[in-house]
Amino acid sequence: xxxxxxxxxxxxxxxxxxxxxxxxxxxxxxxxxxxxxxxxxxxxxxxxxxxxxxxxxxxxxxxxxxxxxxxxxxxxxxxxxxxxxxxxxxxxxxxxxxxxxxxxxxxxxxxxxxxxxxxxxxxxxxxxxxxxxxxxxxxxxxxxxxxxxxxxxxxxxxxxxxxxxxxxxxxxxxxxxxxxxxxxxxxxxxxxxxxxxxxxxxxxxxxxxxxxxxxxxxxxxxxxxxxxxxxxxxxxxxxxxxxxxxxxxxxxxxxxxxxxxxxxxxxxxxxxxxxxxxxxxxxxxxxxxxxxxxxxxxxxxxxxxxxxxxxxxxxxxxxxxxxxxxxxxxxxxxxxxxxxxxxxxxxxxxxxxxxxxxxxxxxxxxxxxxxxxxxxxxxxxxxxxxxxxxxxxxxxxxxxxxxxxxxxxxxxxxxxxxxxxxxxxxxxxxxxxxxxxxxxxxxxxxxxxxxxxxxxxxxxxxxxxxxxxxxxxxxxxxxxxxxxxxxxxxxxxxxxxxxxxxxxxxxxxxxxxxxxxxxxxxxxxxxxxxxxxxxxxxxxxxxxxxxxxxxxxxxxxxxxxxxxxxxxxxxxxxxx
Amino acid sequence: xxxxxxxxxxxxxxxxxxxxxxxxxxxxxxxxxxxxxxxxxxxxxxxxxxxxxxxxxxxxxxxxxxxxxxxxxxxxxxxxxxxxxxxxxxxxxxxxxxxxxxxxxxxxxxxxxxxxxxxxxxxxxxxxxxxxxxxxxxxxxxxxxxxxxxxxxxxxxxxxxxxxxxxxxxxxxxxxx
Ligand SMILES: Cc1ncc(C[n+]2csc(CCOP(=O)(O)OP(=O)(O)O)c2C)c(N)n1
Numbered sequence: 001x002x003x004x005x006x007x008x009x010x011x012x013x014x015x016x017x018x019x020x021x022x023x024x025x026x027x028x029x030x031x032x033x034x035x036x037x038x039x040x041x042x043x044x045x046x047x048x049x050x051x052x053x054x055x056x057x058x059x060x061x062x063x064x065x066x067x068x069x070x071x072x073x074x075x076x077x078x079x080x081x082x083x084x085x086x087x088x089x090x091x092x093x094x095x096x097x098x099x100x101x102x103x104x105x106x107x108x109x110x111x112x113x114x115x116x117x118x119x120x121x122x123x124x125x126x127x128x129x130x131x132x133x134x135x136x137x138x139x140x141x142x143x144x145x146x147x148x149x150x151x152x153x154x155x156x157x158x159x160x161x162x163x164x165x166x167x168x169x170x171x172x173x174x175x176x177x178x179x180x181x182x183x184x185x186x187x188x189x190x191x192x193x194x195x196x197x198x199x200x201x202x203x204x205x206x207x208x209x210x211x212x213x214x215x216x217x218x219x220x221x222x223x224x225x226x227x228x229x230x231x232x233x234x235x236x237x238x239x240x241x242x243x244x245x246x247x248x249x250x251x252x253x254x255x256x257x258x259x260x261x262x263x264x265x266x267x268x269x270x271x272x273x274x275x276x277x278x279x280x281x282x283x284x285x286x287x288x289x290x291x292x293x294x295x296x297x298x299x300x301x302x303x304x305x306x307x308x309x310x311x312x313x314x315x316x317x318x319x320x321x322x323x324x325x326x327x328x329x330x331x332x333x334x335x336x337x338x339x340x341x342x343x344x345x346x347x348x349x350x351x352x353x354x355x356x357x358x359x360x361x362x363x364x365x366x367x368x369x370x371x372x373x374x375x376x377x378x379x380x381x382x383x384x385x386x387x388x389x390x391x392x393x394x395x396x397x398x399x400x401x402x403x404x405x406x407x408x409x410x411x412x413x414x415x416x417x418x419x420x421x422x423x424x425x426x427x428x429x430x431x432x433x434x435x436x437x438x439x440x441x442x443x444x445x446x447x448x449x450x451x452x453x454x455x456x457x458x459x460x461x462x463x464x465x466x467x468x469x470x471x472x473x474x475x476x477x478x479x480x481x482x483x484x485x486x487x488x489x490x491x492x493x494x495x496x497x498x499x500x501x502x503x504x505x506x507x508x509x510x511x512x513x514x515x516x517x518x519x520x521x522x523x524x525x526x527x528x529x530x531x532x533x534x535x536x537x538x539x540x541x542x543x544x545x546x547x548x549x550x551x552x553x554x555x556x557x558x559x560x561x562x563x564x565x566x567x568x569x570x571x572x573x574x575x576x
Numbered sequence: 577x578x579x580x581x582x583x584x585x586x587x588x589x590x591x592x593x594x595x596x597x598x599x600x601x602x603x604x605x606x607x608x609x610x611x612x613x614x615x616x617x618x619x620x621x622x623x624x625x626x627x628x629x630x631x632x633x634x635x636x637x638x639x640x641x642x643x644x645x646x647x648x649x650x651x652x653x654x655x656x657x658x659x660x661x662x663x664x665x666x667x668x669x670x671x672x673x674x675x676x677x678x679x680x681x682x683x684x685x686x687x688x689x690x691x692x693x694x695x696x697x698x699x700x701x702x703x704x705x706x707x708x709x710x711x712x713x714x715x716x717x718x719x720x721x722x723x724x725x726x727x728x729x730x731x732x733x734x735x736x737x738x739x740x741x742x743x744x745x746x747x748x749x750x751x752x753x
Contacts, residue, residue: 134594139601143648144594163648196749197590197651321642 007057017184020150020176021046024114025054027157030189033085035059035076035446037069039096041089043129044116046181061442061475064467066093068439070100071465074109075443078426079401079451081234083110083164084443090116091129094175095136099433101171102140106430107255108232110169112160113137120148120177133175142170150183154190162192167200168319169232202320204335204343211331212314213347215288221356222248223286223311225271225279225300228255228429229293229318235338236260236422239292242341247351249360251279253294255429258419262398268360272300273564274411277371278363280562280570283308285359292316293337296326297430306569316340370575371561375412382555383531385412385484391534392454392482393418395542400452401426401444403479405437405461408490411560413456423448435464441479442471452480452542459485459511469521472547480541481518481549486556487511494559518549529553582611583637584661584734587626587644588618588651588742595649599626602643608632612665612731620742623651629732652745656736663734667712668694669703669719670726676701685718700725 009029018026024047028036038060040048051060063069066088073084084104088097094115104111118127134146143163145156153176160172216222230239236259243250243260249268250260260267269276271283283289289311294300301307304326315322315329316337323332333340375386389412392400398418403426404410410427419425426444428436441455462483472479489507496504518525524546528537534552541548564573589595596615603610611629618625630637637655644653673696675682686693691705705715712729 135597138594138597139605146594194749194752195648196746198648319646321639321646323642325639325642 008054009057013187015186018187019046019050019182019184020153021050021181023150023153023185023187024157024176024181025050025058026187027154027189028085029054029057030191031083031157031161033058033083035061036085036087037061037063037072037076037443038087039063039066039069039089039093041093041116041129043090043118043178044087044093044114044181046178047087047114047116047176060087061446061471063439063442064470065465066096067099067435068465068468068471070097070104070111070113071433071436071439072443072446072471073111074100074104074107075403075426075440076447077109077111077443078440078447079423079444080447081423082447083112083161085112085114087114088116089129090118090133091131094131094133097173098136098140101137101173103428103431103433103436104171105140105142107428108169108228109171110164111171112164113171113173115173115175116181117146117175117177119179121179123148123177133173137173140171141173144173144175146175146177147180148177150180151185153180154187155192158190158192159195162195163198201318201336202334204333204340208331208333209340209343210347212333213344215312215314215331216246216248216290216344217349219288221286222246222288222290222353223282224248224250224290224292225253225283225294226250226256226259226292227253227294229316229337230256230259231422233293233318233336233338235293235336235341238338238341238345240264241345242348245345245350246348247353248290249353249357251276253297253300253429254414254427255425256294257414258424259422261420262418263420266357268357269364270415271570273302274415274560274562276364276415277367277562277573277575278360280564280573281363282359284310284569284571286311288312288314290314290316291327291329292341293318295322298326301326302564302568302570302572306571367562367575376416380555382558383529383534383552384558385409385554386416387531387534388482388484388538388552388554389413389416389456391538392456394535395539396452396454400424400454401448403427403437403441403444403453403455405457406432406434406491407458407461408486408494408558408560409456409458409484411491434458434461437461438465438481439468439471441481442468442475442477445477445479454480454482456482456484458490459483459487459509459514460489462514466517469518469523473521473523476547478545478547480544481547482541483514483549483551485511485514485551485553486558488556491560493557497557497559499565514551515549523547523549525549525551527551527553580631580633582629582631582658583634583655584658584663584732585626585628585630585637585641585644585653585655586734586736586740587628587653588620588740589624589626590649590651591622591624592649595647598647598649599628599644602640606636606640608636608640614731614733616733618742620746623742627731627733652740652742654736654740656734660738661734661736663732664706665709665712665730665732666704666706667715667727667729669705669715669724670700671703671719672723672725673697673699673701675722679722682719682722685715689715689718691715
């Protein structure tokens, strides 16, 4: 694809005027962007025209829906650590971005969205495809801005990238009127290094480090819960050193998964609604709760009035607005956890909390007996989701990027998937966006082209963005797509069974021939429904170096346990 | 028992179109009523000031402030109790000019309330009164019998007794960069 001919971006722009549209491309290149996702339309055509000229330097992936463009940009950001970029036209193009933007906002994913807008003289006239995307996106963006003059493009774009990636990352939307894309001006670009009203990373208070270290050294039953902050802060090594030196058992939130290898002896599992038994129960028994880069989401805490009331709480946090939002911190440690964990390391004692860790093992024994054994070594005929994940573990050796959608398969995958490397779990956590996984997998693979990427999706969520099979085919992105088909909107059905006396209102799915659909997009595709065929099918899929679709038919009415019913305490976690 | 109190939220921000929307979205998302709202330039060039009045528990105000400060274009946000601020509201009253000449009593009402007459035309005259809510309210009640053609009251504006230190914040930024 890349040719030896001169890059267009090498042509000097000094002394000549360039269009706003060209400026947008040059800004992207200056920010190191070489891949964007999007969908064209009237109000953004000048920029697409420039994309055509710059196609050797900036790859544009045409998704099949603008929502897909945002999720792909998110997937890209999550595996590459870079800012994802999505582009769309005005009106419906822009509104189709909103779900992905909201998802990126709540999961702190760095993303820049660029939308075209009607010409500035038409603003407010209800012109064709005019929509107030600034107004619509305000509550779900970290920052947004409308550009009506070409000359504003460089400084606003520079700000956009700086804001998206700094501090607690998030999505930014830039809306550019069509006349600003056409207008010409003298271009120059300067990266943004600071904004006077914005302090992305709070300064570490040295006393907070000393206090936290003291509490850690004195604790008898300390417990760590870490979240995505460890990954976003590139603090995996500092975190691991901290865990190992302190000898403290550590559990993850769903977005923190993969920051510490699953097999690490101090990794005790997942907290939250479908988390592990021990971590949830012992949250209400620890004497010190050390929260690192996590935000005490209600799916993690359950009822706040009965959450860790006995424990002193240390909160390592970069976003001041998270402090005391849900759980009062006795010792807040504000700052980037990469720095604060590094700073605290020399102050903490080498310890081994063997007796306390045994408690987690005891709970794990019960969970294995009551839940895990049934999931992984079923005696019934039907395949379980757990078995499917174990087969994926086996053939990827736990070294794949696993992308999940939302529902039972997501919880089962996150419970059983094995990880040896960080930035390997891509899922829609905070928003719980069905339809996330297929497009996110495209971005995840492009963000980490050397890695195996396996998307595990429910039959419901798969059909929300199934059209992205077209993108996969066109770009030949070698993602492995696994649909765990239970012919139900499984997670909702589970709630109906447990809390609505099995009234299965609109959760049964009459599904199409998924293999035929995949084949319609010229993808290799297979279906398995028997235990004896599972391993071979997964092995074949993983061995393929092309995109591959595998439908695994699983038990229809299986439930995910353990489970903390909504509003209940973490200690009321149910095993059946 | 949780007690609602009146709090004055002061926000210093960059003058950016769209920030208004962003700020009000924070209240909307949490279903919090805004009692009054005003915006104006501040003592610092190119820095704007919002004054927002809410009736809330202190816990919730603290969290609001955190969310407001989180916005990129917000330089700093504070909250204060009534005791910590000096605050006033302005009200304008439009009354038929006939009353001024025919009803002698109205002149006493105006004098006693320390209100000012801003304009007099053959048809109407306009009274301005700046003060506490109770004062403008009392004047409204007293003028009502004379036929109020229009009444309007501004949002509360306030300054704090303590220092705000916005210039210091901005200077630190300059030094760091
Ligand atoms: C866009 C969207 N709509 C609705 C929901 C509510 N919801 C959560 S899980 C779920 C069922 C998912 O079913 P499926 O994709 O088949 O996965 P399963 O639970 O069976 O693994 C639904 C409808 C959602 N999370 N997202």
